[in-house]
Amino acid sequence: MPISLERRTFTSGGKDIAVETLQVEGLLRPPAVVMLHGADGLSENVQYYEGAQVVAAAGFQVNLIHYLDRTEENRASFNTLFQNFQIWLETVNDSLAWVADRTEVDTSRIGIIGVSLGAALGLAAASADRRIKALVHYFGPLPQGAIAADAHLPPTLVLHGALDAIVPVANAYAVEALLRQQDVPHEIMVYPDQGHGFRGDARTDALERVVAFLGHYLAGHDASPLSGRR
Template identity: 35%
Template sequence: MMAVILGGFGRAFADDIQTHETTEVTSRGPLVVKAFLAAGPGPHPAIIVLHGSQGLEKYRNFYERNATQLAQAGFDAYVLNYYNEQDVAYSKTVETRRANFSRRIGDWAQMISDVVTKVEAQEPKTRPVGIVGFSQGGYLGTAVASQDKRIAALVVYYGGIPPQRAAGSKHPITHMPPLLELHGDADTVVPIERGRELVEMTRSLGQPAEMVVYPGAGHGFTPPAATDAEHRALEFFQKQLMGKK
């Protein structure tokens, strides 16, 4: 087993969050991780942030803003750039993105679980871990959370069940953590039915699952839907990972 090296994730105690970016070695290849560490002594619950199919760079500010908000609320947030150069090349069209996802979902899921292993090892006590995924990142987060029981909470923005793990597939999902699914009813990229299927499946496995629908919203939210969704995601993680009511 190859080790994941996260030496740059050491915490510096300060009045504000600390950030570190490192390239980690995983069992399926290198992965760039940017950590946003909450201020003060831990252990802090950890949240993995997964970007969409167009890659990290196009919307880096958005993903890092979300991670910053989570760190300011007392979580350690980790933005994962799970694309390599070839993945970036395949991200140019919808067709190539979908084909690449089918090829790479297994590798990506294992890379994320490898990072979770070392994220947990940074603290002397076990800490809960959540995932928030956007679009393709939501599909990928579902794949990871369905097979890695260390994931204690999952937030999916306009995502669904990966076709490779759907009912009737070779490897259908049999486990899920508590779920919050956020979707616009005017989404033409990932139809709202995909989100409903994910929620219904999670409930069928005995886990709580909530879906929030934003009337008129498409794929990707703008204010006030975006603000409301971020607030709901934060409250969900506080409840599931911090025990707040």
């Protein structure tokens, strides 16, 4: 079935934030997924769009949030990454409020897919927002000091590469420990031959896991998510 792409905007901190919304045409009130890119932004890496299309084809409305519009960047500057984190987090929270106001989606079923920096933002946002029913954390750090004190994370899928030199795999295990501490349903998959970003069979496997995980926790599919082997 054809997938539609619609460009929209919302306002955060007085700035217009672009959103690209993908979903199967004619789909009625699907679950909504907020997708948060990494520090490289959305202007060069086509894999974000390819992944969004796979998730949309599985029956979700996917909203690619251009949160770097808040700081007027195409790529996040590593020199200002930490000082801008809270600003971007505010924009992510505004994006969730914007999605929750959409009448064409089922706002009781909202999920987040975060990649790298976006995964850290997604984890922080989901820790404070009970509207989030599922979280996918792609090779992101555990954002120290940004997790809500009274956090209760939703079911979470953690995906990481053992050879990641940018965000070491220890971060995946730290997120897993937090989820265990909170007794949150979760899965973790660490790919032994992958670095910061997945390629080949690992990328395909990860997308299959994402679709199965979101299908189980957002769409109520009877089939269990794929096993979280390491």
